[in-house]
Amino acid sequence: MQLYQNQQLKVYNSLSGKKEIFQPLNEGHIGMYVCGPTVYSNVHLGNCRTFMSFDMIFRYFKHLGYKVRYVRNITDAGHLVDDAEDGEDKIAKKARLEQLEPMEVVQRYTVDFHNILQKFNFLPPSIEPTATGHIIEQIEIIKDILEKGYAYERNGSVYFDVIKFNETNEYGKLSGRKLEDMIANTRVLAAQDEKKSPQDFALWKKAEPEHIMRWPSPWGDGFPGWHLECTAMSTKYLGETFDIHGGGMDLKFPHHECEIAQAEASNGHSPVRYWLHANMLTMNGKKMAKSTGNNILPGEIFTGDNKILSKAFMPSVVRFFMMQAHYTSILDLSNDALLASEKGYNRLMDALKNLDGLETGKSSSFDVQLWRQECYDAMNDDFNTPILIAKMFDAVKHINLVKEGNESITVEDKSKLQVILNGFIFDVLGLESKTDIGTDSDKLSGVVDLLIQLRKDARDNKDFETSDKIRDQLAEMGIQLKDGKEGTTFSVS
Structure with a gap:
């Protein structure tokens, strides 16, 4: 019997x-x-959060025993700048600025x-198709929509x-927008647009002579x-109708709305049964943006090579931080939040390590079966990882009490x-133990922490x-120490 047969899962359907x-x-x-991403720049931390949320969801489905076909695309044909109908292709623009072929930008x-x-520690998707590899399929859909x-x-x-x-259909049902309101709030520029209505969107755009990425149609x-x-x-x-379509909250309109319409x-029917949307990541209470400097790349967090955080943080600490918020809620990244997550x-x-060495007794006050179901109840409530983590720490508390001799635990x-904690911590939340990681930044942190002591x-x-x-001497090597009330931290310049 598969686990999913005993668990009733509820998901928040944006539709x-x-x-x-x-x-x-x-x-x-x-x-x-x-x-998936539009590959014209380094992956944004906010995008990582979205993909991490669906990696967690993918992991939980697999944990429950489902066979999952997870498709996450790569956009390598390029969006227009600011996702507009007119303007310069993002990938082509990057290629022009760096004097590269567009596919060099895509590959990098x-x-x-x-x-x-x-x-x-993401699991790879089942299929990772590219936009440029499916031009023929896109042309066929356009022909079909034209014919109808x-x-x-x-x-x-x-x-x-x-x-x-x-x-005959309802455009705007996913985002809750009414077409009449959209039309009323749109300024029509007469003779400046070849579209019948400003709300119409491009299925195929004619390539101007200077446009690099182009295909015959x-x-x-x-x-x-x-x-x-x-x-x-x-x-x-996945077929004309499939189970789940996910993405960031920012894609709900117009991208996902237009997907439904197309x-x-x-096909004459709605393509998706459950629409799931992950929320945004902010930093120090403000929107992340390169233009304001309120921005950090994942790699800069791992190395500590930034002016925002006091030290380097392991990828699993960052992942743990992200899992402490529900995927549909806004999450704010800060130095204090990451330090707290590192402690957690x-x-x-440490509790997992201590569990191995615990001496067993004849009785235990900790109801493992009840606690196990509470863990599943948390995940079955729209993948509520914050509640799951709280349940993990209920077990941590019991492990520590046993270690101190204030509680006992049976062999069974x-x-x-051990089985349940490993299943949720590593298989579902996707964390890695310290011994599994061993990255250069982790080694650096260990050496510097020793020198700080x-x-x-x-x-x-x-x-x-x-x-x-x-x-x-640490300063000469580009490692700056900062003394504060909570102790000494470091950053790498």
Whole structure:
């Protein structure tokens, strides 16, 4: 018997605006599609949070015994700047600025994306299709939508007719927007746009002579619209109707709204049963943005090479920090929050280590079976990782009491605890133990922490010459020590 047969999972469906009991189309099998990155720059930490949320969801489904086909695409055809209908392709712009071929840009940042996700201990998706590898499928969908009267061609470009579609369908049902309101709030620029309505979106754009990324089509050389690739790839690999479509909250409109419209216009029915959206990551209470300097890359956190944090943090500490918030809630990154997460992560790992050496007794006041179901109840309530982590620390408390001789644990309960904790901490939350990590940044942290302790011992013994020597020689190597109320921290410059 698979675990999912004894667990009732509820998910928050953005389409209905409420939690619903999750029932896959085919028992024991799940099809899940998540919008992947546009590979024209280093992967953003906020994007990592979204992908991490769905990695956790993927892991939990597998933990329950489901067979999951998880599709996460790579957008390598490029979005237009600011995701507009007109302007310069993001990938082509980067290629022009750096005097590279567009596919060199794609390759460089796809490798970066995979490297960062590997450090965060992501499971690879079942399929990772690219937009450029599915141009033919996108053209076929456009032909189908044109044939059914929901699109029109203008000067080599093809646009989706939103007003025509809305006569028999509901455009805006995912985001809760009404087409009448959208039209009322739009300023029409007469004779400056070839679209029938400002709400219409591009299925295919004619490539101007200077446009690098272009493909032949029945309407002339051009490139597909941003929204079309996900419709083509999700339905190709998961079918015309599939279980879950995920992505960041920022994609709900227009991207996911347009995906629904395209699929309904082409196939005649809604493509997705459950829409799941992960929320944004802020930093120090403000939106993360390169322009304001309120921004940090994952690699800069791992090395400590930044001016925002006091030290380097292991990928598993950052992952633990992200898992402490529900995936649908806004999460604020700060130095204090990461330091607190590091302490929590260390407590968890220390408890697991201590559990191995616990002496067993004849009785235990800790109800392992009840606690186990409470862990599942947390995850079954729309993947509530903060509650799950709180339950993990209930077990940590009991382990510490047993270690101190204030509680006892039976052989059977000890064995069960080991299996359950390992299952949730490593398989579901995706954390790694300290012994599994061993990155250069971790080794650096260990060496510097040792030197900080030696410096503290020297200062306590009023050996200021040695204390200053440690500080100054570390500074010469680009490692700055910062003394504060909570002790000494370091940063790498």
